Amino acid sequence: MGHTPLLMAGSPGWTEPATAGHTAAGDAWGRGSGQSTAYALAFTRTPGFQTPSEFLENPSQSSRLTAPFRKHVRPKKQHEIRRLGELVKKLSDLTGCTQVVDVGSGQGHLSRFMSLGLGLMVKSIEGDQRLVERAQRLDQELLQALQKEEKRNPQVVHTGPRHRPHHVVRWVDPMALCEELLLPVENSPQSEARLLLTGLHACGDLSVALLRHFSCCPEVAALASVGCCYMKLSDPGGYPLSQWVAGLPGRELPYRLREGACHALEEYAERLQKAGPGLRTHCYRAALETVIRRARPELRRPGVQGIPRVHELKIEEYVQRGLQRVGLDPNLPLNLAALRAHQAQENRVVAFFSLALLLAPLVETLILLDRLLYLQEQGFHAELLPIFSPELSPRNLVLVATKRPLGETFSVLETEDS
Known part of the structure; x- marks a missing residue:
């Protein structure tokens, strides 16, 4: 667990709190014994790389995305889809996955970038029919924009495959397996898909559903999940998941604490x-x-x-x-x-x-630690990585899991492509 941030005292893999690498905001909150303890026990939210100034030239346009992928997408989401999309691409290549399933895909911004920008075969699952219809319209608009751009710049050759996302309207029950989630996309050359599940700020129990599908389904080889809306977790059912956290005295997290963990500390x-x-x-x-x-x-x-x-x-x-x-x-x-x-x-x-709010990162740490240990207790390989700038995206920790060891290769997922 070389790249997993600090764990809570007494948990498996506990190490003494580090004293270096705090952000300026963290230092401001870290003065005093109680503040220092809360800060030291929480997972670090600072990415392990220097994030490029992608919004330096224009605060509303990421310099790391081309214009067609920025349209209709706010700066925060531009940063998120690029960072998570690139991580999913690397993880897919490392694990040999043939299909990515984006659960709770909303308007499809992440799915579009992964499929039409990174060449991945993507199935998007969303329960709201209106959001799916809008996603399909945006898919078509993006395809037309990419085609026009290639005509204007014929010297820019698109080298990879270009798959349109396959959208499905389906509610995913957190307590039951979803067969649609496990099926290969229509017209897929693979009769049996090897799946990578992802969710960008999948709300409440939806993030838990991703973990359960990864754990129970042999078709699912990898997971990259960024959670959100902890106050919507079912109890019991959504928290706790791991035996270790379930055995902790005082592990209960009332609504107010879980809701507070969704606020932006920085x-x-x-x-x-x-x-x-x-x-x-x-x-x-x-x-x-x-x-x-x-x-x-x-x-x-x-x-x-x-x-x-x-x-x-x-x-x-x-x-x-x-x-x-x-x-x-x-x-x-x-x-x-x-x-x-x-x-x-x-x-x-x-x-x-x-x-x-001082306790917010500590509460989030307990929830995410519970998910990490839930996977590790079953013998899976899992890490928590801060991949978004916390100033842009406060829920910035992605839970990455595989069914075969990646070892030090996990560190590749954190790196920022040049």
């Missing part, structure tokens, strides 16, 4: 250093929660869509917009004195949120 540390008015959001959201619970006590954990330019709003204006976003009457009578009293505690709310 980005928030920068916001704290700037101490801008945007920090007011936490206080406003807390005040909104008190109003929601008074109006509808049974409405727990309501998702409130982002409200733009919060720092320019009065607290009562924010509350009214928030009520509307959760389906409540925005004209409910408000206790303005109580809202003002909440607003006066803004600094205390920020301090509380900061302390809670």
Whole structure:
């Protein structure tokens, strides 16, 4: 496990915490005994290479992707599909996989890059019919753009195969095997596919489903999974998976901790250093929660869509917009004195949120360690690698697994192609 980041004390493969290599944001959070302990016990989120300045010339366009692959794709996603796609390509070559299955593929940005950009045979599985239809339209648009580009630049010869992704509308049950996932794509020259499963921020139990398919299905030779939305994990069922974590006293992770583990530590540390008015959001959201619970006590954990330019709003204006976003009457009578009293505690709310966020990487570490050990306990070869810049993509650890040892070859997956 030479490339696996630090494990929790007492776990298999535990080593003493390293003291070097901390990011500036990490150092800012790492002062003090409690902060230092939390930081030292968490998996490192810093990639083991110097990420090129792909957005130096243009903050919205990765210099590492050609124009057709950037269209309709935000900078964060450009970085993610390129990095994960290149890792999947290397892993596919190393394990002799004939087909990649992208589970929870959404609009198909990763699938398009892997198939039309890297020449892989890709099946995309997505449960939302509307997203699949949009993915198919974007596939056609990209193919036309690539053909036009080749006509304009005939000296640029496309050397590899060009397979369009094969899209399938299918919900994947986290607790059952999905036969569609295991079938070779139509018109595939291979009667029996050797599969590589991947998922870019597969939500909640969907990431767990990838692990179970890898473990149970002989057709699946490799796995590259980036998880997300830990608060949506089933318990039991989604966590814990490993015998070791299941045996830990106090291993329970309530919703609030798992939800906090999805927040961006590096980005928030920068916001704290700037101490801008945007920090007011936490206080406003807390005040909104008190109003929601008074109006509808049974409405727990309501998702409130982002409200733009919060720092320019009065607290009562924010509350009214928030009520509307959760389906409540925005004209409910408000206790303005109580809202003002909440607003006066803004600094205390920020301090509380900061302390809670300090534990976020540690909670994520426990969840990912559980998945890593689940695979290793079954004799598989698995590593956790930070492949995205955490400033661009906070959920940046990919769980890579194979059924035969790769040894030091795992380090090749981390490297940045020139």
